[in-house]
Amino acid sequence: MTPRPIPHLAALPRLDIGEAGLGGVGRVLRLNNNENVEQPSDAVLEAVAQAQADANWYPDVTATALKQAIAETHPGVAPDRLVPAAGSGELIALLARAYSGPGDEVIIGRQGYLYFSIASMATGAKPVYVDAAKNEKKPGFDPQAALDAVTERTRIVFIDNPSNPLGVILTAQEIAEFRAALRGDILLVLDAAYSDYVTDPVYQAGEAMVDQGDNTVMLRTCSKIYGLAGLRVGWAYAPAAIVEMLARVQRPGTIASLSLAAAEAAIRDRETYGERRWCNQKTRDAFTHRLRGLTGVSVLDSHANFVFATLGPEAKINASDLFSKLRMRGVFIRPMAPYHAPESVRISIGTETDMRIAADAIESLLG
Ligand SMILES: Cc1ncc(COP(=O)(O)O)c(C=O)c1O
Numbered sequence: 001m002t003p004r005p006i007p008h009l010a011a012l013p014r015l016d017i018g019e020a021g022l023g024g025v026g027r028v029l030r031l032n033n034n035e036n037v038e039q040p041s042d043a044v045l046e047a048v049a050q051a052q053a054d055a056n057w058y059p060d061v062t063a064t065a066l067k068q069a070i071a072e073t074h075p076g077v078a079p080d081r082l083v084p085a086a087g088s089g090e091l092i093a094l095l096a097r098a099y100s101g102p103g104d105e106v107i108i109g110r111q112g113y114l115y116f117s118i119a120s121m122a123t124g125a126k127p128v129y130v131d132a133a134k135n136e137k138k139p140g141f142d143p144q145a146a147l148d149a150v151t152e153r154t155r156i157v158f159i160d161n162p163s164n165p166l167g168v169i170l171t172a173q174e175i176a177e178f179r180a181a182l183r184g185d186i187l188l189v190l191d192a193a194y195s196d197y198v199t200d201p202v203y204q205a206g207e208a209m210v211d212q213g214d215n216t217v218m219l220r221t222c223s224k225i226y227g228l229a230g231l232r233v234g235w236a237y238a239p240a241a242i243v244e245m246l247a248r249v250q251r252p253g254t255i256a257s258l259s260l261a262a263a264e265a266a267i268r269d270r271e272t273y274g275e276r277r278w279c280n281q282k283t284r285d286a287f288t289h290r291l292r293g294l295t296g297v298s299v300l301d302s303h304a305n306f307v308f309a310t311l312g313p314e315a316k317i318n319a320s321d322l323f324s325k326l327r328m329r330g331v332f333i334r335p336m337a338p339y340h341a342p343e344s345v346r347i348s349i350g351t352e353t354d355m356r357i358a359a360d361a362i363e364s365l366l367g
Contacts, residue, residue: 008102008124015115016338029354032332034164034194034306036227037350040262041272044228047265051258059257066255069264070235077207081237083246084263086254088193088221088234091246092158093119095217095236098249099187100125100155107149107157109141111166111339113191116158125155139300140168143178156187161206162194165339165346167302172204179209179216187242188216193234194304196225196273197280203303207237214239224305225276226266231259280305280349287347287355294366308336310344316367319345331361 018032030037040048067079085091092115100106102124108116110129117127130145132138140163162169170178179188195205206218217238223229233255236246255263266272288299288307296315300308311319323335323345336344349355 009122012118012121015118018332018334028330028332029350029358030332031306031348031350031354031358032334032346033229034224034304034346034348035229036224036276036305037348037354038227038276040227040266041269043269043272044262044265047261048258051261054257057257059253059255059260061252063255063260066233066235066260066264066267069267073267073270074207074237076211077237081210081240081243083236083238083243083250084255084260085234085236085250086256086259087223087232088191088219088236089115090232090250090254091219091234091236092116092189092191093122094246094249095187095189095242096120096123096125096156098245103153104155105151105153107146107154109146109159109163111139111163111341112141112158113160113164113193114338116160116191120156120158128154140166141170143170143174143181146178147181150183150186154183154186156189157182158189158191160191160193161203162192162198162302162304164194164304165306165334165336165341165344166300166308167194167304167306168300169198169200169203169303171202172209173202175204175206175209179213182215184213184215186215189219190216191219193219193221194224195220197277197305198303199277199281200303210237210239214241217242222263222266225273225280226263227276228259228262228266231256231262233259233263279352283352283355284349286352287349287359290359291362294363297366306346306348308341308344308346310341311366312343317365319343322362322365325365326358326361329361331358333358 063084067082071079096119104125105128106120106125110131120127133142190206192205209216222233291299296312298310334346
């Protein structure tokens with residue numbers, strides 16, 4: 001006799017996370033999880049060092065200082081409509097749990113962030129995948145296909161904007177039109193994890209959209225541009241009723257005190273933020289240009305801290321071989337088979353030197 005888990009939970013797929021090291025290979029380039037390769041800034045390290053001395057106390061469960069820092073640096077954002085959490089992943093799970101359940105449907109882009117479907121299935125809901133528009137020029141979430149997929153059982157639509165893994169964006173206008181056509185009782189989650197890297201003015205992360213109605217939530221993270229993936233901090237900006245609902249389902253104090261201190265310092269450090277945004281864009285665009293020069297390789301225009309590259313039939317090796325051969329050289333990238341794109345890979349953007357090493361290795365394998 002063994003304890004029997006709940007069947008729909010026992011059937012869940014596990015979220016695929018890129019590995020961090022490899023026995024026998026010295027330094028590896030970790031370009032497989034869209035992390036920030038830069039160490040936290042001195043201001044952040046100093047804040048963490050100071051917070052250590054108070055580690056005997058529970059963290060501030062109201063996260064007041066962090067909410068204040070977010071509100072001060074994000075114009076128009078009201079602190080009482082913010083819900084910090086242990087990464088935006090926690091918020092995805094909480095929203096799925098609070099707003100969907102057995103028999104419900106949750107709409108997700110076919111090549112959207114994988115955790116949307118796992119979090120939805122964990123509540124007993126059914127993920128309904130929508131394909132990209134047939135028009136190849138517009139990969140990613142197709143708002144019309146999503147509207148066509150809505151049924152009376154639809155409870156949530158998750159959109160990652162920019163998309164992970166594609167790196168493409170929907171414009172503020174496209175999102176606004178989609179929301180206007182969506183039933184008001186369906187929760188629209190705009191996951192803007194990579195929004196800090198977007199420089200195109202047609203894009204908006206979603207704060208204004210949250211303020212304009214009752215059914216839209218925007219998610220942000222400190223794991224990307226703020227470089228705190230290991231400390232697990234994210235936040236939601238949400239209508240008052242959803243803030244209240246999240247307060248009921250979230251266990252108080254999921255963010256450790258050192259993480260709160262680090263997030264507050266990182267968010268206030270606008271100089272480092274600006275530098276990282278600029279460096280990412282410069283390095284990403286140069287890397288994209290270099291990959292596009294290789295026979296058989298096409299690369300989507302990315303608005304994030306990674307690129308999505310596809311190897312066509314003219315390429316000397318396929319995506320799966322490229323992944324494993326780079327891995328043996330200590331260059332970790334992500335194969336895209338789990339995202340229904342077996343001919344593609346996703347490569348995070350590191351330092352200029354990292355990307356030169358990665359591009360040299362890719363070039364030598366592709367000839
Ligand atoms: C689109 C998207 N949303 C959310 C997350 C989760 O981020 P966090 O570290 O805040 O849980 C990721 C992580 O890669 C992501 O790609």
